[in-house]
Amino acid sequence: MKFNFLSKEKTAIVNHEKAKAFPLTAEYELYAAVVTTSLSASFYEKEDTRLERIKALIQKSNPVFVAKLAVYARNEMHMRSVPLVLIVELAKIYSGDSLISKMIVNVMQRADEITELLAYYQMANDRKGVKKLNRLSKQIQKGLAVSFNKFDEYQFAKYNRDGAVKLKDALFLVHPKAKDDSQQELFNKIVNDTLATPYTWETELSQLGRFKYSNEAEKQKAFTQKWEELIDSNKVGYMALMRNLRNILEANVSGFHVMKVCEYLSNEKAVLNSKQLPFRFLAAYREVKEMNFKYTTMVLDALEDAVMISARNIKGFDVNTSIVIACDVSGSMQKNISPKSKVMLYDIGLMLGMLMQNRCQNVVSGMFGDTWKIINMSKRNVLSNVNEYYRREGEVGYATNGYLVLEDLIKRKQITDKVMLFTDVQMWNNAYTKDSFANSWNRYKNIAPNAKLYLFDLAGYGQAPINIQKNDVYLIAGWSDKVFDVLHALEDNGSALNYINRIEL
Incomplete structure (x- = not known):
């Protein structure tokens, strides 16, 4: 598809600093708005202003382009919320073929995105009362039904949260077809709330936090042991590890465990599979740099190594x-x-x-x-x-x-x-x-x-x-x-x- 980059309108426009500016076509403006938003207030725009502008631009844009933009935003820009907005808003104005369902299947990468999409659908359509999600779009229903087949028990259990829309609600609503007996058993577990509790750093630390300790030293020792256990388990994800570097150092884990963390942070396969946005490394770096712990420099070096690895695929x-x-x-x-x-x-x-x-x-x-x-x-x-x-x-x-x-x-x-x-x-x-x-x-x-x-x-x-x-x-x-x-x-x-x-x- 060839796009006409500049608007044919002759009306002079200015930017937010009142300087002369040039308009973009709806597709180009939508692209720029989508990939630069966290759906929170910007310097010049309030959160609801950005959302309303995105919704208006969707109506002016080619539906196939909107669908591909959602897939691009999720899979290459690693954005989570705004692709769901594109799906729901496009579904309001587009029907007739399988574009929306294909869009959903390509966007869904985590089990909780099923419920998040339905929660936004409910809000965007101003659904209230007992049956907030009745009359669901057929193409959304079809896409979500297929998406249920993408995840295993651990993934469902990890994101089985007590939100406005629960996994059980979604299952009853979209009626996914199990591909075999074991998957039907998994769907039954979702219905009966019998999913196995996943081993995650959140659940492990949450349980530890509920204990009563006789003194601060006992509490410190418990958290040290727990973080060392979590590190040894190799089940703490890359992003979770980066977000918890301060907690790990404050827990006073052994030098061996800090070294293990650093080796994972700077492991080429782990870095490339983590799909981290560049500024995530910077946020972790700044958080650690403020600390005066004996292993701080080791962690900072590991983060620098990780960034260098992540940059290798950039064509200079x-x-x-x-x-x-x-x-x-x-x-x-x-x-x-x-x-x-x-x-x-x-x-x-x-x-x-x-x-x-x-x-x-x-x-x-x-x-x-x-x-x-x-x-x-x-x-x-x-x-x-x-x-x-x-x-x-x-x-x-x-x-x-x-x-x-x-x-x-x-x-x-x-x-x-x-x-x-x-x-x-x-x-x-x-x-x-x-x-x-x-x-x-x-x-x-x-x-x-x-x-x-x-x-x-x-x-x-x-x-x-x-x-x-x-x-x-x-x-x-x-x-x-x-x-x-x-x-x-x-x-x-x-x-x-x-x-x-x-x-x-």
Whole structure:
């Protein structure tokens, strides 16, 4: 499918900083909004505003593209909530074939997503009363019935939670067909609430927390032993281990067990199978770095090793391709991605920028706000590089003067192949001179006609500071290192939408 990148509307628009901006088509705006949302308030948009915009854009978009976008968001961007929104909202306006059921089967990766989808369906359709989920969409019912066959007893038991919609409710509602006798027995266990209690770190620690201890030393010893037991069991998942590094160190486990944790964190197969978003490593790194424990350095090194392994599959550029990487550290980028997270858009931009720097040989990197400053860093320590940028963020101020990156190239008459900005794309000129981002790029193209500009949109507000797919300008959105796969797909003069549209349903 070929998409028309720019809206045909002639109406002038401005971004959130009141600077001239360029509209995107519904599909492109939906893509950017979806892959940059945690469905929580952003700097410029409230949570319900983003959700309402996504719902409106679904109605304006090609249904097949919406379905493929949901699969892309779940399987390549590793997002969980927003693909479920796409399924339910598309099902409201689309029926007639198996698109919705195929969409569901491709999206469902965890057993609790069955109940979460139904919970959102109930809320989105304003269902109240006793039979909140009656008259379920036939295609949703079909897709969920097939999805029940994807999970085993451990997976069902692990996510059999006491939520608004329970697994038992879902089973009665969608009537999945068991593929054999053993699966029918499993479905019966769900109905009778007899699923085996899974061995997880949550259940083990929860049981331990209910005991009464005579003193603090006894409690400390119990938690030390329990964490050592959990580590030895090899049943603590990769993400759970990263989230609990502080707890493990505070539990004062042995050096042998810390070493075992570090070996797992930096194990190539474990890293690649974990499918962690890059900023997860950064969050763990910062949490541990604040601690003054004897094994802190060992854990920090393991996290750096893990990031280097995760970056191996990123296609970089060789010494013959010159790159400029510019990270936006403006005030609007210093917004937490969700109320419960310490990670900011700022962090995601720095992390992605340093990952790309790590994979390129001929590269200049820096950050911009009121000014643009080149700060070249070693390729070897991605996480510590991000922290160094973070420490120095006040050095360039807090505006979004991205045009200064281009003006610096023009001033120095520096010919480069690729200019990459990691930003919320709310560009403006706080000096109020005639210079604008679009004008600066057009002037730069006069001296570097083969240069390409890549805007990595980390916020998805729905506009661009320059016409995309004109004059070698491209917009890529998302928080995962998978954005670099899209980057390389663009080498064939494609688009992010073409990349998504390649997905088979």
